Amino acid sequence: MNLNYKETIRYLGYGKQEPDAAIRALIEGCWLELDASLSPKCTWDVYRLQHKEENRLCFAGMEVTSKSLNKNLAGCGFILLFAATLGPRVDLLIGKYTRLQMSRAVVLQAAAAAAIEDYCNGINTKLKSVMAEKGLYLRPRFSPGYGDFDLAHQRQLITVLDTPKKIGLTLTDSLIMAPAKSVTAVIGLSEYDTRCHLSGCEACGKTDCEFRRFS
């Protein structure tokens, strides 16, 4: 993978400002080490999606009540369940520097956060073309915890996709993903190409967030 410098500095809080040469060197040095620790993996599967009354959604043996997800999935007859991770060695690396050199730890953490997003986006692009062949269009990724899509559904997503076995992605008792740099999401599949669906920062209601992406 390649370092996503722009996103890394955004996660570090730089906003529109440019870091100085020392920080740039730190970021590049961290990336070399991080890149060697990446073992990205993903898994996904497609299920039929049923919309029921009162924002209830049924798919893959799950039932989710969520207004925001229902809106995201409007018009979709299928749903793609998705999970990805950068692997546990990234956590070991960040853990190491959390004990030894915090400046490195925060940079690694930001670069890894950018890397998992990039990895997911890359897979997304591939999925887009795979699904296009079947006449299906992808909605933006939507993860448990977004809007009123309850984080508790994380457990079911992980079980349905069998992520511990397939990609080594597990959950702790308090629903924290381990490895930490991981993503689970659902993606609506629709026969209609409805554009202008916002995703990521642009879809988030917290407009005063200091990490908000500048579009």
Added chain:
Amino acid sequence: MNILEEMKKRLLFFDGGMGTLLQEAGLAPGELPELWNLSHPETVTHLHLDYLNAGCDIITANTFGANALKFTGDNTPTVEEVVSAAIANAKNAVTQCGCPSKYVALDMGPTGKLLKPLGDLDFEDAVSLYRQTVLAGAAAGADLILIETMGDTYEIKAAVLAAKEASDLPVFVTAAFDEQGTLLTGGSIPAVVALLEGLGVDALGLNCGLGPVQMKPLTGEFLKYASIPVIVNPNAGLPRAEAGKTVFDVGPEEFSSVMKEIAEDGARMLGGCCGTTPEHIRLMIDKCRTVSPVPVKEKNITVVSSYTKAVEIGPDPVIIGERINPTGKKKLKEALKSGDLEYILKEGLAQVSGGAHVLDVNVGLPDIDETGMMCRVISELQSVVDLPLQIDTSSPAAMEAALRLYNGKALINSVNGKAESMEQIFPLVKKYGGVVVALTLDESGIPETWEGRIAIAEKIYAAAASYGIAKKDILVDCLAMTISSDQSSALTTLETLRRVRDDLHGHTILGVSNISFGLPARPVINSFFFAMALQNGLNAAIVNPGSEDMMKAYHSFRALTGRDLQCAAFIEQYGGQPSPAASAQTGPGAADLSLKEAIIRGLKEASKHATETMIKDLPPLEIINSHLIPALDVVGKGFETKTMFLPQLLMSAEAAKAAFEVIKTTLAASGISEEKKGTVVIATVKGDIHDIGKNIVKILLENYSYQVIDLGRDVEPELIADTVCSTHAPLAGLSALMTTTVPSMEATIRLLRQRAPWCRVMVGGAVLTQEYADMIGADYYAKDAMASVHYAETVFSGNN
């Protein structure tokens, strides 16, 4: 016939995939496959029967995920119900096929959780989970235990310990590697082989993840190191997603052809994993009929391992870093007493960069809980250093606790020729694996002659053999005794080394620097003795890798004896220019910076240098108040006004810390203790495993002279309250990253209010807001690390 006997005589065959076939039979997404043992016993039995009819010798019961994390007995059957049904189904199939000489394996995969420190599953809890499954499987009549698809050496160790502690069944282990031959958590093939052979498993190998083509070269790697039969159970090719389904492309024909080659290479047990079918297995067995099994050879390699790396102790000498040992080291003693693990970790890292291959760990001090400290140091060291460790303690209790917890095959320091020592240590070596240092002394002391020491070495070899410990797992310590009291002692040691090599064909170890006690210019004589010892066959040297003289001897010896091909390591060490990093640290400019400037620019070395210069003329307190703190304030302000950012804030904090270290050392030398503003207890709350935010707060509070007691992450409310009470800390800082862990933050605050009403509580973390903080009853919401410093200033100045 017993499977352990049978596997010596011929190739044995495993079955193929189960999960994929159950899905085809109608297993719903998310439905636990093990439930089908009870709900669809005929289907499961039928699948087993298909594999038996295909000719396989071993069928794996449908128990891959049968553990108490998934089968709690509340809304599900219990582990015991699932396992006994699964074994019964497999046994039914054996009965139905009419060949009673087939074997049923209790199948155990990963628990589905990651072990600490990666996840929240405690090592001993993992052992307990596996133990329950093992007991159920053994009671139901399984013939062997197959631990498979493992991705983490630590979880492998937990599963194997459970299997061996709770049953007498043969234990086979296969792990899932990537194409580079690396486990998910970083383990290499030699490291996995070392760990598993150390733990005494009966066969080992690889499964899942890859197809036969990718596994073939990895099998070669296994065969190179393993002294026990190798198992190869690949998928039907690399998984590929098609229309949302995982498909496998390698059909029975291709699969079986490659498997035949793998058998010819030397694998002794073959089968399939995901995507393989009875047809794959049938054809594979058919083609392998003409293959004559390659005998399993004892490799006679002496090897220790960490969770990623294996280090061979043999013809090429190995450096064991001796610095983590409090004997004669005042700073380390202090660090151990105050539980300052950071000092120890840095000492470890310095030895890694000095060129150590293994690190000795000794934490023995009179007034210390040695077992507890040894375990803490081992765990922490393993999270920053990936070298194997040498566990060095005279306490058998500490030794066992550390060996159990250690992730890998350790070097064990030590056993000696006394009957009592061997009775205590050998059972531990046998159970947990390891290479053990054998001191050539016994009840009558240290023999003065080489003959006496060789006799003890022979006695120890013989006793070890009676425990089933091979000679290769013993390093004879020929004992270096100072020549200042007996001039012949060096010659005795050297002759003992030579005799162990030439007569006993064993391996040796030495604490080299003991030779010069009481003499001047010790590094000189030590390094000459080191070179002589190497020439006489020394395989492992316990030395200080930071000693230039010793490392010169080591590098020169390797170059002179053809061990360092084309003198590459020697040239790399001594031939190059100073590295750019080193010149940047010491180059023009950096050295001349003022302390304030160095801290603001986040330059650690320059800050240290400036403090060293300054402390010659200025009292420490003035340096802190007039230079250090103002610099930190500048950075803090910059951070708050968004002209400086988190990495700079932390680089400055680290530079300030380096300055404090200099001041601390100077104060300690003049017998003055450092003044602290007060105690703050910080922790990431129960259930939360993120600690970056908390550690940022820690380093900043320390910069501002607070005594910070860091309880770590995933901390029980009781421990936080206990610590606040015992230290009477006026301030506690709690961190939580997830909405799911805020309730345990709230519980902690409640408990603190009850038990420590004087204590103020500040909270922070990604999900927290002022509103949230108010709701859970915190005194202060710290929006970032600087805010926590400001709040601490308020609390400790009494203005809150």
